[in-house]
Amino acid sequence: MAERPYIVGNWKMNGTRAMLSEARAIDRAAQRYMKVEVAVAPPYTLIHAVHKEAEQIGVGAQDCHAGPEGAHTGDINAPMVADAGAKFVILGHSERRQDHAETNECINAKIESAIDAGLRVILCCGETLETRDAGKAEEFVLGQLKAALPKFEDPAERLTVAYEPIWAIGTGRTATADDIAAMHGAIRQLLVDTYGEEASAMVRILYGGSVKPENAREILATPEVGGALVGGASLSAESFLGIVVGASESDES
Numbered sequence: 001m002a003e004r005p006y007i008v009g010n011w012k013m014n015g016t017r018a019m020l021s022e023a024r025a026i027d028r029a030a031q032r033y034m035k036v037e038v039a040v041a042p043p044y045t046l047i048h049a050v051h052k053e054a055e056q057i058g059v060g061a062q063d064c065h066a067g068p069e070g071a072h073t074g075d076i077n078a079p080m081v082a083d084a085g086a087k088f089v090i091l092g093h094s095e096r097r098q099d100h101a102e103t104n105e106c107i108n109a110k111i112e113s114a115i116d117a118g119l120r121v122i123l124c125c126g127e128t129l130e131t132r133d134a135g136k137a138e139e140f141v142l143g144q145l146k147a148a149l150p151k152f153e154d155p156a157e158r159l160t161v162a163y164e165p166i167w168a169i170g171t172g173r174t175a176t177a178d179d180i181a182a183m184h185g186a187i188r189q190l191l192v193d194t195y196g197e198e199a200s201a202m203v204r205i206l207y208g209g210s211v212k213p214e215n216a217r218e219i220l221a222t223p224e225v226g227g228a229l230v231g232g233a234s235l236s237a238e239s240f241l242g243i244v245v246g247a248s249e250s251d252e253s
């Protein structure tokens with residue numbers, strides 16, 4: 001692995017202030033697993049409050065608008081999430097691509113604004129089941145990444161990749177270890193081809209899609225898996241910390 005395993009909870013559209021107790025529990029427990037880098041991306045409404053609670057864990061945003069401040073009702077831009085305490089932003093998540101018709105062009109504009117605001121980026125990619133069944137998963141995923149990678153002049157400081165097969169998100173299905181290893185290997189090769197060995201070695205490739213305490217250890221021990229982007233199982237401290245423990249054990253194996 002490039003660095004410490006990185007376990008990130010994406011709370012998606014979940015959480016009111018009642019969730020702060022979970023954030024607190026995650027933060028306190030994370031102090032016992034210093035070999036694992038732990039972070040959460042709460043909804044915008046909780047970023048500042050989680051940031052104030054967090055001594056150990058990182059806090060990020062799930063998206064940001066690409067533009068400067070102005071007349072965009074309901075939007076939040078990169079400087080605003082950074083001001084709230086976010087240190088990173090998740091961009092290109094398949095739910096944004098689907099629900100908000102985000103294109104690679106739109107995601108690239110967000111990447112630029114995030115980098116300008118000093119944020120790290122977790123760049124998501126992943127194929128539909130239809131694309132996988134057509135034998136085009138790798139071509140599709142690498143195409144998504146090729147569109148965005150040139151935006152990162154300093155990948156070691158700014159970039160984390162998250163591979164999330166869309167058919168595995170929230171479905172209870174996970175890709176096989178062989179499928180994950182093959183896709184992560186292809187992504188690693190693209191990173192090496194784009195940035196060279198040294199810089200690309202610092203970029204972690206996370207896996208996302210129904211990661212749970214029960215399967216975390218095996219997934220995280222798969223070659224080129226540098227951590228996990230966790231949705232549903234990040235909503236309770238108990239299950240999220242089960243994944244953190246799995247990461248800490250897989251790092252020892």
Ligand SMILES: O=C[C@H](O)COP(=O)(O)O
Nearest residue numbers: 010169170209210231232
């Ligand atoms: O960002 C997280 C992913 O979409 C995975 O979600 P999930 O763990 O609920 O499948």
